[in-house]
Every structure is written in C-alpha cells, then in structure tokens.
Amino acid sequence: MSAEATDPGAHARKRGRPRIDLRRLGRVALLGPVARDRLPDAIGHVAEAHRGHHPDADLTILRRAYLLAESSHRGQTRKSGEPYITHPLAVTLILAALGAETTTLTASLLHDTVEDTEVTLDQVREQFGDEVCYLVDGVTKLEKVDYGAAAEPETFRKMLVATGNDVRVMSIKLADRLHNMRTLGVMRPEKQARIAKVTRDVLIPLAERLGVQALKTELEDLVFAILHPEEYEATRALIAEADGGQDVLAQIAENVRTTLRDAGMSAEILIRPRHFLSVHRVRSKRGELRGTDFGRLLVLVAEDADCYAVLGELHTCFTPVISEFKDFVAAPKFNLYQSLHTAVVGPEGAVAEVLIRTQRMHKVAEAGVVALGNPYAQDGTAAVQQDEPADGERADPTRPGWLSRLLQWQESATDPDTFWTTLRDDLAQDREITVFGTDGGTLGLPAGASCVDAAYARYGDAAHGCIGARVNGRLATLSTVLTDGDTVQLLLAQDASSGPSPEWLDHVRTPAARIAITGWLQAHPEDVQGHPKSRPVPLRAPDRPADDTAPGAVRTGDRDTGVTVGIPGAAVRLAGCCTPVPPDDVIGFAVRGGAVTVHRRECAAVTRMQDLGRAAVRARWHDSGEWSRPGDHRVTLVAESFGRPRLLADLTEAIAAAGAAVVAATVEPPSEQRVRHTYTLQLTDAAGLPGLMRAMRAVPGVYDVSRAQQPAAAR
Numbered sequence: 001m002s003a004e005a006t007d008p009g010a011h012a013r014k015r016g017r018p019r020i021d022l023r024r025l026g027r028v029a030l031l032g033p034v035a036r037d038r039l040p041d042a043i044g045h046v047a048e049a050h051r052g053h054h055p056d057a058d059l060t061i062l063r064r065a066y067l068l069a070e071s072s073h074r075g076q077t078r079k080s081g082e083p084y085i086t087h088p089l090a091v092t093l094i095l096a097a098l099g100a101e102t103t104t105l106t107a108s109l110l111h112d113t114v115e116d117t118e119v120t121l122d123q124v125r126e127q128f129g130d131e132v133c134y135l136v137d138g139v140t141k142l143e144k145v146d147y148g149a150a151a152e153p154e155t156f157r158k159m160l161v162a163t164g165n166d167v168r169v170m171s172i173k174l175a176d177r178l179h180n181m182r183t184l185g186v187m188r189p190e191k192q193a194r195i196a197k198v199t200r201d202v203l204i205p206l207a208e209r210l211g212v213q214a215l216k217t218e219l220e221d222l223v224f225a226i227l228h229p230e231e232y233e234a235t236r237a238l239i240a241e242a243d244g245g246q247d248v249l250a251q252i253a254e255n256v257r258t259t260l261r262d263a264g265m266s267a268e269i270l271i272r273p274r275h276f277l278s279v280h281r282v283r284s285k286r287g288e289l290r291g292t293d294f295g296r297l298l299v300l301v302a303e304d305a306d307c308y309a310v311l312g313e314l315h316t317c318f319t320p321v322i323s324e325f326k327d328f329v330a331a332p333k334f335n336l337y338q339s340l341h342t343a344v345v346g347p348e349g350a351v352a353e354v355l356i357r358t359q360r361m362h363k364v365a366e367a368g369v370v371a372l373g374n375p376y377a378q379d380g381t382a383a384v385q386q387d388e389p390a391d392g393e394r395a396d397p398t399r400p401g402w403l404s405r406l407l408q409w410q411e412s413a414t415d416p417d418t419f420w421t422t423l424r425d426d427l428a429q430d431r432e433i434t435v436f437g438t439d440g441g442t443l444g445l446p447a448g449a450s451c452v453d454a455a456y457a458r459y460g461d462a463a464h465g466c467i468g469a470r471v472n473g474r475l476a477t478l479s480t481v482l483t484d485g486d487t488v489q490l491l492l493a494q495d496a497s498s499g500p501s502p503e504w505l506d507h508v509r510t511p512a513a514r515i516a517i518t519g520w521l522q523a524h525p526e527d528v529q530g531h532p533k534s535r536p537v538p539l540r541a542p543d544r545p546a547d548d549t550a551p552g553a554v555r556t557g558d559r560d561t562g563v564t565v566g567i568p569g570a571a572v573r574l575a576g577c578c579t580p581v582p583p584d585d586v587i588g589f590a591v592r593g594g595a596v597t598v599h600r601r602e603c604a605a606v607t608r609m610q611d612l613g614r615a616a617v618r619a620r621w622h623d624s625g626e627w628s629r630p631g632d633h634r635v636t637l638v639a640e641s642f643g644r645p646r647l648l649a650d651l652t653e654a655i656a657a658a659g660a661a662v663v664a665a666t667v668e669p670p671s672e673q674r675v676r677h678t679y680t681l682q683l684t685d686a687a688g689l690p691g692l693m694r695a696m697r698a699v700p701g702v703y704d705v706s707r708a709q710q711p712a713a714a715r
Helices: 022-029 041-055 060-073 085-098 100-109 122-129 131-140 150-165 167-182 189-209 214-225 229-244 249-264 277-288 302-319 360-374 401-410 415-426 451-465 502-506 509-524 604-611 649-659 686-697
Strands: 268-273 295-301 340-343 349-360 432-437 442-446 466-471 475-477 489-491 564-567 573-574 586-590 595-598 620-621 634-643 663-665 672-685 703-706
Touching: 022 634, 041 060, 041 085, 041 100, 041 131, 060 085, 060 100, 085 100, 085 167, 085 214, 085 360, 085 475, 100 131, 122 131, 131 167, 167 189, 167 214, 189 663, 214 229, 214 277, 214 360, 229 277, 249 268, 249 302, 249 349, 277 340, 295 302, 295 360, 302 349, 340 686, 349 634, 442 451, 451 466, 451 489, 451 573, 451 595, 466 604, 502 509, 564 573, 564 586, 564 595, 586 604, 595 604, 604 634, 634 649, 634 686, 649 663, 649 672, 672 686
Parallel strands: 295 349, 432 489, 573 595
Antiparallel strands: 268 295, 340 349, 432 442, 466 475, 466 489, 564 620, 586 595, 634 672, 634 703, 663 672
C-alpha cells in the first residue's frame, strides 16, 4: 500500500475555505532547486507557511538550520530511496502550517542531526542557542523506535519524560510520526499494522490531549486505511459520491449567512468536511447517511460574547436540536478546546451541526499547544528561563494537568507492561472533572474517578491510610464516584501502619492510585486479610478460655468490645458505620491485619460484603454478668427534624439528661425546612439506649430518631 493510496486528503474539498494539504505542499516543497544566493526553495515554502502565522519572523536562523541539516544528512536516504533531508523538511512544514514559532521549526529541522549524523549538541548550542539545543536534545532522547513488544512502551515512556519539561518536544514528535505514517507504504504489511496500532493506541490520544486536531484527524485516517482497508475504501466512495451530488449543507450555510447578515452580525461561515473516520463513525451509528452528515458548519466570530449572540440568533430563526447543545466556551475541554456546539433544522427537515467559535479559538482547536508558541519567551523572543531548578524541571504554563499526572505515576510503574497498560487506560479517558478541597485547592481527575482517586491525587502514598470521605459535607464511602464541582474532604487514619484494601482496585480510575495500591498490596501480602482469596491469620494467641457455648469460638483478649468471635486470638472492633451495642444481633467479617469488624446484621455493609463473597465470622455479645464496664458503649443515632431555632441546644440537652456523652456530631444543611442531625454517643449502659431515643424524639420538632445505617467506608 503506497502512501499516496492511503492519502485521506485526496478527495476534493470544494466547500468553504480550502484547507492546506500538508502532504501536497510537502512534496512541492521538495522539488525546487537549491539556490546559493537566496533561501532554498524547500525552505522557501516553509518560510511562506511560517510567515502566514508570524509575519515578522526572522528567517535567517531557518536558513542556517536547513544548511546544517542538509549538509549533515547528505548521502543518507530513507527506506523509500528519497534523500533523508526530505524527512526533517516535511516535519518542519507540518509544524509551520500549524503555526509553530521559529524556535520550534529550527529544532524540527535539526531533530535528527545529533542522533544520525556527526553533529553534536555542543555545536547546536553554539550555532543556535540554548533553547534550540534543549528541544533537539529532548527529541534525541527518544531513541529510534524498535517495534518490539517492550521497546515501544519504553520509547513512549521516554517521550513523556522528555516532554514533561517542554510540550514542544512532543509537538515535534507528533509531526515526525505523521510524516512517517504518510510514507509507511514502503514497509511490510505486518510492520505497517504494528506501527498503525501503536499510533492508534498512544499517539492519536496524545494528539487529542494536546489539542492538535489537524494532526489527530490525519493520523486517524491513515491508521483507518491501514487497519481497516475495506471500510476505508467504502467510506472513500461514499464521500466521492456526496461531493458530486446536491449539497444540502451549502444551502443551510447560505441561510445562516443571510440570517446573521440581516441581524447585523459579522461572522465567517465555513463548511468543515468530516474526515474519513468521522464519516465512518456516523455511518456506523446512524446507518444510512444524510447529505448533512458529511460536514458541519463553522461560524467564526471576533469575540467570546459574539459566540452567544450568534447562538441566540440561530436558535431564534431556526429550529434547534436542544439535545445537541454543548458549551465548551464557558467550560473548555481538558485539551484547551473551546467552542459552542449546536444543531439546527434546515430545509425539508435536514439537520446540520454547527460549531461557533472565535478566530483564536479556531486556531487553538486546530493546532492546540502548537498555537500557543514558546511558553518561555520573553518580550516575544525565545528565551530560556533564568531560574530553572537544579533538577532541570521547568514550569511550563502550557503543560496540561493530565501530562503532569502522567509524569508522576510513570516513575512508579517500573514494569514496561504495567506502564503500557496504565498509559492506554489513562489516554482512553476523554473527559476531566474538577473537584475542590475544603482548603480551597482543586484536583483535576478523569470522569468517573472515585474518592480513592482523589485521596491518592491529594496525598500520594499517605492515602494508604484513608478511611472515608465527606462529599459536599456528607459522609461518603471511598467508592463514591465524584462529579464535576464536588467538594471533597478526605479522612485519614491516625495509625500510620494502615493500608489499602484489595477492593479499592474496583473503584479507581487513575493510574497513580492503581499503581500505588497494587504496590502496597504486593509489599504487604501478610496484611491483605479479609479478601475472598485470602485466609485470616491470627495476630496473637488467645488469652481467655474457650467458650463452650460457641463451638470453635474463643473470646477475644480485647475486653473493651464485649464480643466473642469465631477466630482464635483475633482483635475485635465494632463497626463505625452501624455502631452495634448489646443486645443487637451481630455478625463479623475478617479485615486487614487479622482483625474482625463486628456489624449489626441489618447494616448495609453486611449485604455488600456478602455480595463480594466475604466469609462471615460468628460473633456474639458476652454475658452481661461477665462484661459490664461504664462508658464502653458507642452508638450513632440520626435525628430527623423540622428546622427551628435552638433545636441543636435542645437535642444536646436531652442527650445529656439521659446520661450519654456526645463524641461527635454532624448537622447537615437544611433541605425543604428539614434538618438531619447525626450523633455518635457514648453510653454508660446499653440498656439505656431505648430511653435515650425516646427522649430525643420528645424534643419539639423531632419526628424520628433511628440507628445510623450509612454505608460503611471501604476497608
């Protein structure tokens, strides 16, 4: 399969502003003769594309970089037989068309010189400065890809590390892969497929994360052509047929143009043809394609406020499809993308999707971080930070939060297979949420993240001791899925030896949390108790005689709980989720460290653990004559009441009059004039619990008092 045969840009783009065909431009750029007294024609084309975005750019440095690259690569050829210099030229032309600044283009021309020629980094630094040297060194650290089973993951791991200090390194790498994919036809089919799969799994998601849609869409089509040639050819035929037929989308575009002009709004209306894979996806979803399914309308305006003005006019003059509306202007995507999405009904019921954005939004949507220029520039010129830390880390204002997280967890994933799996899982997350801490700080997490993910993102390995959380002021289990805008308070155990539960792995979405939990469990196999695949191990020998009334059971040495369990020598604790007291019917479950947690049988945690296959442990209260110590009973009660002044004071007075002490109390915000109070109380005698509950119910405004039944925190 030749590169030309897989060119997804081959069909004519007749509608709207013509889109630059980077491949065609690249081929033309390489055909011109080299003149001694002016810029070589190849660089002339690069310069023309560059000046389109940066009219005042100094092109002298580009000419010097080209001359060094051409002379150093002279005599080298690619597998296709072309002179090797065609590759860095094509990569540079791709970046120039996207609007990359001069420093990036210079480094792109030289990106293979240090690795493949006699040119050294010192020479690059001497001739082009520290910034170009920094970028060339970053790309050079990405060794030539050997497409073996483990070499490819390790290569991209190095790419992430190198990119961590400057996103322009990844921009050059993505353009490099795009040109290699364009010329993949010279390789064996099996190698084409292997490279295409890696591109699909890693490079395309990375391009999406960096917002470089122009590269992403072409990479998608090239991969589509290699991995699914039959579907690709069928899609090509559909697009060719649609281009030759009646253009319904053009008619709707003209109606929109007229509507906005009559309203006095200045806007540019374009038709954006869908790329091959996008058309294929629409066809797979809807079946038969409509004329408007082959493209979308793009409305470009000057200011952010104009976006909403255009939206209002369109929704007034056309019938909108409300379910299609999305506002990525007020809430940008994680990859910097901003746009208003909507859909309107045109003539004869045709539905057209409409994108509304400013010119600047459009540039960022196409080129992503490439359009942001040099993050270290001072006064518009490239400059190296003067206050770089000793470890070489640089504060990159364009580095997205997801990339920072990748850099953190990749250090813990020492195994290439673990790194590869977690990288693919993380890149598959296409939406982020933001949650807030009680201290006002924020955390960026993938959609679907739980409190466990938030704990590890906030505290790192200290999250091993997390025992619960409050979400928006309410107690929540660690498995609670967070939503955008939630406020999370994470509760950590005082015991430094606490560790995570194997069940936590069922709730995590972030690689950092999964790697940390897995590492702890592997390092502490003796502490992983209570899991269906593990057997409880006694911590100490029993120090009391066996109880003949419960075969096989012995009394725990911890007299404070007053409970006998069926595991010899096991430490016993009463569950905080249901706070059992005599004479509650109780049941136990083995947990980490060989201990047994005792719950009331009606506790929600009992059902959850039984559903997980956890084996129950026999538990019963000691005889009252053998066990009676003042102040040993704790219970959690929930009081439901109508809101009124002095309610809290009256309730606590009733509790004190009943002889109970308040250990902890929570008052939730009123909802529909109703208030919920949760009290953890210490009783001198469990027999007094019914009287205490009656006294609380007698408080004016209180209509119910019950034992707590909130879900247990993950253990």
